[in-house]
Every structure is written in C-alpha cells, then in structure tokens.
Amino acid sequence: MDHIAVSVIVPIYNTKHWLEECVQSILDQDFPKENGAIEVLLIDDGSTDGCGELCDALAKRDARIRVIHQENQGLSGARNTGIDAARGRYYAFVDSDDVVRPAYLKKLFGACEKHDAYMAICAVEDVQEDGTPLPEPAYTPPTDVGVFVGKDLLNNFYTPNGTYYTVAWNKLYRAEVWKLLHYPEGRLHEDDFVAHRLFWRCDRVVCLPDVLYNYRLRGGSICRTTIKPAAFDAVDGLADRYRFYVENGADRGVIDAAYAACWRRYLFLCAKVRQNPEPQLVKAISKEQFLMQGLISYLPNCRQMKMTEKLSAARWAMMPAESLCPPKQS
16 A cells, blocks of 8 residues: 555535535645655535435545545534544645645645645635636735744734634644544534644644635535524634633733634624524523633733723623623514
8 A cells, every 4th residue: 555645634515516526626636656645535424415425436436535424423523534534644624615726735745844844834715606716816825924833823813814824724734733633523613623722733834825725605605604503603712712822821912812802703793693683692692601701800901902892892791691682572
C-alpha cells in the first residue's frame, strides 16, 4: 500500500446534486506522486436523497475512495467519523457541495512541508449555487501572508475576513493536531468550539493568499436559513472560547476580544428574536441567560466593549426574556 500523505474527509448529507463534482475536484488534484497517496473518505451521514448509493458508485470507479455509511449524526458526527478513520499524515475537510481547485492539496501540503508547519490555510472564493462566480467576485484572503505562531493569529478571528481562520475546510492539518480533539456532536456552529483549540496547538501556521477553495452559497444551507433555537449554539461556542483563553492564560487582548464577540453574538440573536418573538425562541433566550449570567462578572473589565454595549448586555442577561421580548401568542 502506498504511503498516505493526505486524508480528505467529506461529510455528506443530502447533497447529491453537487456531490460528484465535489469528489471529482478532489480526485483531480495536481498532487505529485512522490508526496504520497491521497485517500478520500466519504462519510454518508444518513442521507435520504441517494447520496449513499452515489458514494458507493464513485468508490467502485476509484480505489482512493473509502465510503462509510452511518445513521445521521450531524456535521460534527460525520467529521469525527472521518477523523477516527483517517490514515494520512495530514487531514483536510471538504464540504460535499463545494469544489477545490487543482492546486489545493499541492500548495497546502508544500507549505506545511517547507515550513514544518502544523497547519496551512488558503484563501476562498464564494460562488453562486450553480458554481459560477458572483457578479462581483467575493474572496476571503488572510489578514497577513506568511508563517506565524498559531496563538498570534487568534485576534484575526474577529477581523472582516475572520472566516479565513475559523472554518474547517480551507486548511490542511498535521494529523497529530487532532489527537484527543473532536467536534461537539449535536451542535451547530461546531467550528466555534474547535478553531481556537487548533490554533493554540500549532507552533507554526502558514497563511497563503492563493484562492484554492470555492465555497458554494446555497439558499438552504445552515448559515442562511431562518433563525432557530440552535442558533444560540454559536454563543455557547464563543463562550467556550473565552473560558479556554482565561484557563490557559491567553493575552489580555485575546481574552477581551473573545469576551466581546460572545456578547455581541448573543445580543445580535436577541435582537433577531425580538423582531419575531416565537415562543421557542424566547425560551432559548431564557435558557441562554444562565450561561451569560455566569460571564457577567468580567463585563466591567472588558476593554473592547463600549459602555452602551455593556449596559445592553447586563439588561439582556438579567431581565426576564419574556419582558424584553414578549412571545407571540400561539
């Protein structure tokens, strides 16, 4: 068996329309054979639209593909299955409705090897649902290009191009980075629970300006649908990040940025609920208030929040959600 250099993990749930294009873009990688082999792990997460059968058909065409079928466990569960099954020296994640460009693995792998880095990151282009560029092309590049200590990049999570750093799929990771680390199952916004831990572990991270990943904007994707109670998972993830920084002695500026980001996400969601106060959403605020009350003691000390934000935060954490956001009568 060839040495496996890279395991590409593709979590799949009801994306049959785009799946073959996604997988083919991985198989067509311009990846030199001397680097080792590529394996493609297709994790069929209980799809009901025929993705499972398509995965099996694709595997019959190309020996580099391995298929794992499982009951639906969500994106985190599918990624975790891939992590546990991967055999490569490096891991990459590709969403099953996206496309990677031919040099995606070659350039990320080359950057890691050249600099003995634990992670390499590429720029991203958002594309339309049919895969074509937007009328005004949209790119997500790094704040700075070069080789960095992972901890020194944490404040970039909160820049306009913060998704360059926080998402899972525009990166190549050394396998050992994932030791004892998995995604939280049953949660949305799973990257918010994990990204900071990855960067904390990486002594060297290479940030490339090359656009190597096409992210497909779909009307029905998780991040573009109407607000649901699970949207507050993002607040939980950001709160976890803040606590992680405190527990591990992070720089004060990083702690303040994480703390402010957590409150701003919470207040943003509260404002959205107030516009449409469905009972289950008001209940979600009430539940989240217990978490936010546990964080409130640091509020006077945070240097990255304005006084108006602090007053609003205190109000939305301490007053009954029903009085701030009267639910609609069913």
